Amino acid sequence: MQSIGERLEEARKRKGVTIREAAEATKIRGDYLNSFENNNFQINVPDIYVRGFLRSYCNFLKVNSEKVITDYNAELLGEAKAAKREHREFFGRMELQHTPLVNEETKSAPKGTATIDDDKLRAEEEEDEKVSFLDKIDKEAAIKIGIVAVVAIMFLLVIVWLFRTLTSGGIDDGPQANTTGLVPTQQTASAPAETAPAAATETITLIATGDVRVSVTERNTGKVLLDYFPMVAGQREAIQKSGPVKIDYTAGENLQVEIKGTAYGTGKTGQNYSTIP
Known part of the structure; x- marks a missing residue:
């Protein structure tokens, strides 16, 4: 199955134009078009611009833009799942690092040597378990704090969006109203006193x-x-x-x-x- 970049490159060559000619026709930078044909969409611009560039380029090449945008969305979803899996594996490795090693069975001490104090050994084991437990709590607390922070930011963004939506105005049908800032x-010449109903x-x-x-x-x-x-x-x-x-x-x-x-x-x-x- 062809990648998005291979389809774009094939369509451009079939149309008989160079990257430079395509860039002049679409008003899109040539290095962006070259990255698209190499199936690289990380061009350091917001995702909405990437979609707009892809749609304009597809329309110029007479390629089905909806199919290309669908494939692009699927590719982004795959990358997000891979990142999530890598994140989960990373925390799994952290847990393995904090798991205490099993103590080897102690050998009987030869005559004339000091024996290990059982109470002291037990106290050290309990201290190690306590440190491991505290590390686990710190990790879980950090994850919870991160989740709460993300939710708070998203909630704040929604409030800002609603505020801008409710407070942004527009131009009335009459030429005098101008609530959007236009x-x-x-x-032009003054309109007559009575105007026909709006179509x-x-x-x-x-x-x-x-x-x-x-x-x-x-x-x-x-x-x-x-x-x-x-x-x-x-x-x-x-x-x-x-x-x-x-x-x-x-x-x-x-x-x-x-x-x-x-x-x-x-x-x-x-x-x-x-x-x-």
């Missing part, structure tokens, strides 16, 4: 003022309208949406959103997101 970049779907336009990658997801259905799409300065991309959407971007300073003829800046820099109702 900043109008140009002003079931609405078109928004993404405008790139520099290099940026954008993902657009419907909040109500989870449907992905744009998946980690690369854009360059001057590029426009129209999106048909139904209901509120979340826009994730890698460089907020290089993105504008045009809504009903008005262009808005994100008001943010670097990797971030905005919500539009």
Whole structure:
């Protein structure tokens, strides 16, 4: 069975392009593509970027991206199981190291030599058992403390995520509301006093003022309208949406959103997101 890297390399050669040409077409660094074809996905970037790069590269090569992402997830799961097994074996070796050795049977002492004090020997054995027991308790306490710390961190992250979700706003249908921090970049003519009822779907336009990658997801259905799409300065991309959407971007300073003829800046820099109702 071919690995992910072998499938990507075969598809690229079948398409008749070099790594450099593929990198220019997909806006993905050539060394990342070369690592993918060598079945190496440890490229020192967050996992969400690895998935996005793989999906974009598969779409460029006309390869089934869903199958590749599924195989990538399976490979990550296998690595996690191997790490867990190695962790368990490591603690098993620690227990073996703390297991006291069986005392050899003492030989009868020859005449004229001092005999071993049984009470002293028993006291030493009890001391060794006590030290071993304390070491075991320390190890179990450390494991429990580690588990509690991980759970506490995860709980804190969930609270932060819920707080950001509840406090993050969006742009109202009217051009004056701007609760997500998007900043109008140009002003259009005033709308008439009475407007027609809003349609079931609405078109928004993404405008790139520099290099940026954008993902657009419907909040109500989870449907992905744009998946980690690369854009360059001057590029426009129209999106048909139904209901509120979340826009994730890698460089907020290089993105504008045009809504009903008005262009808005994100008001943010670097990797971030905005919500539009």
